[in-house]
Amino acid sequence: MIVAEQKPIGEILKKLPEVEKLLVLGCDTCVTVCLAGGEKEVKVMCSAIRMADKKIGEVTGFSIERQCDREFFKEIEAVVKESDAILSLACGAGVQMLSDYFEGKLVIPGLNTHFIGSNEGAGYWLERCLGCGDCMLDITGGICPKTRCSKGLMNGPCGGSENGMCEIDPLNTECGWYLIYERLKKLNMLQNMMTNQPPRDWSRAHDGGPRKLLREDIQP
Amino acid sequence: MKNSKAGSRLEKLLDRGEFVVTAELGPPKSVDREVIDSKVEALRDAVDAVNITDNQTAIVRVSSISTGIYVAEKGLEPIFQVTCRDRNRLAIQADLLGACLNGLKNVLCLTGDHQSFGNHPQAKQVYDIDSIQLIKMVKDMRDEKIFQCGEEIRNSKKAEIREPRFLIGAAANPFADPLEWRVNRLEKKVNAGVDFIQTQCIYDMERFEQWMEEVVSRGLHEKVKILAGVTPIRSLGMLRYMRDSVAGVRIPDSVIKRFEDAENAREEGINFCVEQIKRFRKMKGVAGVHIMAIEWENAVRGIVESADLLPRPNGV
Structure with missing residues (x-):
């Protein structure tokens, strides 16, 4: 799976624009398994942003099956339309797909995507594949x-x-x-x-x- | 008379069966000619050829080939080192053409220290090829007269082939893990086409002897000339540092004890080195010694003299 981790909250807050409505969007596949950007992390992130000293009117949290797949964006079209910016807790592929689909909407990456790796134990992942195309x-x-x-x-x-x-x-x-x-x-x-x-x-x-x-x- | 590979002085001496002596000359971290000049004078007539390191320990220095050309003009024979860390196959081949064009004849093919050890740990590493692939590439350029991509080394379809010719060296570490794989790794380098080997610095003479015995039993010493590497110790602190912090260096307790008991570590360092060289000369399959006196080039002449290896033979 793709292994990612959240950027430090200070960095995320610095990147966030002071908008009326912010959507925090999670991804239920790889980054959920590596505890970086699933439903649970979206909730925690929303609370952190609400508590921060930041002029953001409303913070909404949502999560979809995969941000790297167009078909799952349909269900969030309405909520995205309502939002002024999106903080994506997906891997780099998800952030890019989201930006393509909702062109014109500002998308901020909340994670650092690291590698294709394995789950080695509680909170421990290891890089296993470079995707070199020639196994x-x-x-x-x-x-x-x-x-x-x-x-x-x-x-x-x-x-x-x-x-x-x-x-x-x-x-x-x-x-x-x-x-x-x-x-x-x-x-x-x-x-x-x-x-x-x-x-x-x-x-x-x-x-x-x-x-x-x-x-x-x-x-x- | 066999055909020469590159016609270097080093090649001639090795072919003649002389016990050769090489040393190391690290280029400066600035354009300070005097640093090179004083090292050149320290090594002049004391050794047969000098290794010019290539950004050793991943620290930026004057490039090995340009220092090699400079040193050759001063009358020393360089062995320029090439690592795979900083350049890809295009850059390395271009440099090989340039080195040959400028009269350099010996090359040492290395993987290169990881960038995390040096002064630009955030650099992107290359490692497009590794040391064994590099050896094969240099050999194919010389003997098959082709680039790594398979194209002939000529300027146009009608032009003559003009290939760069080098005596090809590489390193070997008899002390790294897995120990039982080390002679196999040497054999892989021999299969790739290496002409001479300089070993990692040796302190564990017993282990080195075992390694050499296996090298000889496989007949590898007849396919490649092996120069035993030594680094003279300047202080007990340096010895302990090398034991604790330099991977692939093995220092037996008996050697540590010897330096603990010594009144003057520098003198002991030179004595130990001289004893080692005298032992190497009696070992079957050892074709010479490579003295890596790190930032202590002034020590080399004394070591070579005490080992009864002066004057150096004529290379012609």
């Missing part, structure tokens, strides 16, 4: 070197791997290639690491420009 997890035992190695090396581990940890943060950051090594050992596939991996084709990643996915087979 090689079969070779590396299901651990992504581009994501988990601090340098994104394809032929690791580098000389900075010590006791399974990465030199950039030996207390908190595991060496991705050490994890790959241990995993491949268990799979009896260490030979995979002996192959010199060639340079990546970054045109399949973001470096090729904003990516589009168009499935011909499901076009009307």
Whole structure:
């Protein structure tokens, strides 16, 4: 899922314009699961804004299934029309979709979107995928070197791997290639690491420009 | 007589089986020529070639290639270092062409320290390619005469191929984890086409000997020339710092004890270094020594002399 966190309330208040009617809009999918922008967070955010020293007339809270999907905007057309500005608690994709759909309406992002990751425990998420467009997890035992190695090396581990940890943060950051090594050992596939991996084709990643996915087979 | 790869002095000495000596010359953090000049004089005739570091520890300095050209004009043979942190495959290949055009003949291919260690921790890292892919790219430019994209290295379809030719070096760390993978990693670099290796600085001689034994048992020393890395210790504090804070450096308790007991740490540092070099010379597969006297270039000549390695042989 997409993992995001709320911007500090001070930053949000600074960004908010002093309008008559403000809509705080949550998103019930990824950011609800990562406790950043769901229904509950919308309620808390509304209270915080009401209590703040800010000349905002009315603060309304609402939440929809997904802000990254046009079909869910229909139900809020009326409430958006009533509002002067929207504070979106969705990921960056949601904020942009919302801005496109309600063009002319000021949308302020309330979250910082971080990564595609996993839920590792209470309040703990970990980046797992860069969305590079060219998956090689079969070779590396299901651990992504581009994501988990601090340098994104394809032929690791580098000389900075010590006791399974990465030199950039030996207390908190595991060496991705050490994890790959241990995993491949268990799979009896260490030979995979002996192959010199060639340079990546970054045109399949973001470096090729904003990516589009168009499935011909499901076009009307 | 075998064909030369780049025709550098370093290559000739290694081919001849001389026990070579290289050192490190870190460019200044400003356009202060005198810093380079004094390091050049400290190292002149004391070593066979000097590594010119590339924004080492991710701190901005005079670029390695331009310092290399400057140093070569002063009569020292440079080994310019290239890291993958700051430049992508286009920039690196352009720099390789430029380095060759300006007469440089030895390159050291490195991954590069993470930007978080340096003075611009907010910089965007590149790592378009890694050190092993870099080795292969430099080798393909030299031997296959092609760019990384596969195009031939010629200015136009009708023009002659004019490829940059370098003796290709890389680093190896016998002490990082997983320990049992370290010789494999060297082998990957050999497979990529590396000509010589300079190791991470060695303090744990036993571990290094074990690593070398495995290198020799696989016959890798016949495919790549291995220079053992040393860094002379200047103080007990420096030794402890390296043990506690530099990843991939292993310092045995016996070495710490030796420096704790020493009356003069600097003298002991030089003595230890000289002893190490004398031991390396007896080890099968060790082709030379790489002395990384960090901001202590003045110590190098004394170390080389005490190790009975002066005068340096003629490179012709």
